Amino acid sequence: MKLPFYTLDVFTDRTFGGNPLAVFPNATHLPSELMQRIALEMNLSETVFIGPPETEAGTARVRIFTPRQEVPFAGHPTVGTAIFLADEITSSEGDKIRGQTFTKPPVQTPPNGELTIVLEENVGPVPVEVRFEAGVPVFAKFTTALLSEHRPNPHPVSEVAALIGVEESDIGGGPFRSELEVEQVSCGLEYFIIPVRTLEAVRRSSLDSARWKKMLSNSWAKFVYVVCMEAEGEGVDVHVRMYAPGSGVPEDPATGSAAAALGGYLSAADGTSEASLSWTVEQGIEMGRPSILHVEADRMHGATSAIRVGGSAVRVSRGTMEVPS
Numbered sequence: 124m125k126l127p128f129y130t131l132d133v134f135t136d137r138t139f140g141g142n143p144l145a146v147f148p149n150a151t152h153l154p155s156e157l158m159q160r161i162a163l164e165m166n167l168s169e170t171v172f173i174g175p176p177e178t179e180a181g182t183a184r185v186r187i188f189t190p191r192q193e194v195p196f197a198g199h200p201t202v203g204t205a206i207f208l209a210d211e212i213t214s215s216e217g218d219k220i221r222g223q224t225f226t227k228p229p230v231q232t233p234p235n236g237e238l239t240i241v242l243e244e245n246v247g248p249v250p251v252e253v254r255f256e257a258g259v260p261v262f263a264k265f266t267t268a269l270l271s272e273h274r275p276n277p278h279p280v281s282e283v284a285a286l287i288g289v290e291e292s293d294i295g296g297g298p299f300r301s302e303l304e305v306e307q308v309s310c311g312l313e314y315f316i317i318p319v320r321t322l323e324a325v326r327r328s329s330l331d332s333a334r335w336k337k338m339l340s341n342s343w344a345k346f347v348y349v350v351c352m353e354a355e356g357e358g359v360d361v362h363v364r365m366y367a368p369g370s371g372v373p374e375d376p377a378t379g380s381a382a383a384a385l386g387g388y389l390s391a392a393d394g395t396s397e398a399s400l401s402w403t404v405e406q407g408i409e410m411g412r413p414s415i416l417h418v419e420a421d422r423m424h425g426a427t428s429a430i431r432v433g434g435s436a437v438r439v440s441r442g443t444m445e446v447p448s
Contacts, residue, residue, distance in 0.1 A: 124446045126150060126161075133203035134377035134406075134414040134434040136261070141414045141436070142377035142407070144203040145170040147444075148211075151184050155193065161444065162188035168372050169200045173208070181243040183208055190371035196246035196311030198379010198416075198432050202263045205240040205251035206436040209260040213238070234258045244268070246311040252433075264417070264433030265379075267310040271387020271427060276305035276315075278338055283317055286338060287328040287349055287366075296320035297352045299392040307344035310383035310430055314365075315344040318351070322362055325351040326409060330366040330373075345369045348381045350388075356415070360402040361385070364409060376407030377414030379432045386430040390420035398422045 128147045135141030145165045150158070151174025162170040167190075174184040186193060187200045238260075240251045247268040254262040276283065283305050284291040296318055297303035303318035319325050328349050339345050347366040354362045363385070365378040375381075382404055390400055400420045407414040414434075421429040 124448045126444045126446055128442055128444055129207065129438060130440045131203045131207060131436045131438050133199040133436040134379070134416050135412075136435040136437060138437055138439050140407075140412055141434075142199045142375065142412065143167045143439070144200055144436075146204060146207050147172045150174060151186055157446065158186060158188055159193065161446070163190045163371075164444070166190055168375050169194070169197050171200045171204050173204065176241075177243055178248070180241055181248060182212075182240045184243045187244065189367075192370060193245070194312060194370075196244050196249070196268065196380055198265070198382055199377050199434075201242060201244070201249055201251060201265045202379055202432070202434050203436045204242060205253050205263040205265070206260045207438070208240055209238050209253040209255075209263070213255075213258075213260075262433060262435050264431050267383045267430045267432070269309075269311050271384060271391070271430065272309045273387070273391065274307040274343060276307065277342075278305075280305065282334070282338065286331055286334045287317060287347065288331060289319060289324050289328055293319050293321070293324040297392060300394065301392070303350075303352070303392055306388060308384040308388045309344065310380065310387060312346065312380040312384070313344035314346045314348040314381050314384045315339060315342075316348045316350055316384065316388055319349060320351070322351055322353045322355065325349050325362055325364060328364060330368065332368055335366075335368060340369060346381065348378070348384070350385065354405050355408060356405050358403060359405045359415070361404045362408070363404055363406045365406065374410060376410045376412035377416060377434070378406065379416060379434070382416045382418050382432045383430050386418045386420040386432065387427050389418075390422055390427040390430070393422070394425075395422055396425045
């Protein structure tokens with residue numbers, strides 16, 4: 124059996140930046156065990172399998188796999204898949220893929236317009252607004268299917284600091300009314316968020332795998348997200364790193380689901396009754412894959428009412444995988 128696939132770099136506007144993504148069209152009919160083996164073969168942070176929508180409102184059914192497990196939701200696959208599909212839906216060259224993958228006819232989009240793509244992920248329907256420039260999809264922004272869920276940190280701060288190889292005095296910071304604290308937050312994937320005060324501390328961070336296995340491998344939030352409210356880039360607000368050894372990803376260059384959790388985390392820290400908040404986030408710099416993520420959070424009546432994450436993506440390659448029938 125021959126399976127066509129495409130790769131994109133996501134949360135970047137240029138090849139070799141951002142987070143690589145593999146996309147397999149017309150593939151949700153495959154057995155789950157085979158999807159997992161394909162994802163391990165690709166060995167990227169995530170591999171996406173696309174199929175026809177299962178609901179009237181959906182654009183496509185999407186399943187997402189890391190090298191070790193299927194996940195209900197992930198950000199860079201959502202952004203990358205939406206831009207890929209928007210291109211196929213609106214392109215006259217997308218007839219073959221469209222016929223295999225979609226039940227909807229081609230869509231005419233203004234050269235500088237927007238198109239809504241609804242991805243049916245395991246977490247639920249995820250609407251994505253795709254922006255076009257000169258007829259080409261260049262940016263996608265999704266609204267999370269779930270608002271942020273928050274749980275307290277169950278570990279002493281000294282142990283948290285040792286987990287990422289920094290000093291206890293490095294933990295904390297932030298431009299808010301109160302000090303940022305270590306917390307567990309999820310918008311579909313659970314993150315153990317560790318704030319640090321300086322860029323030097325986040326650059327110095329390194330996950331202690333033995334401590335991670337003891338502290339987090341069986342906990343609710345297994346993914347470690349290090350956050351600094353200082354950044355290198357001009358106009359950038361936050362510098363982050365993300366470690367996910369339990370998913371076969373020692374460090375991730377761009378993590379949209381973590382950025383969504385960050386939106387809920389920073390929104391709660393802001394605490395404003397009514398507000399529209401936004402942050403530009405850089406990630407992957409230490410890995411040589413610079414990435415930019417745009418995060419928004421709305422607050423109403425003293426609580427977070429919506430979270431959105433956006434970014435760019437570029438196609439990199441296409442190919443065919445030979446899979447035993």
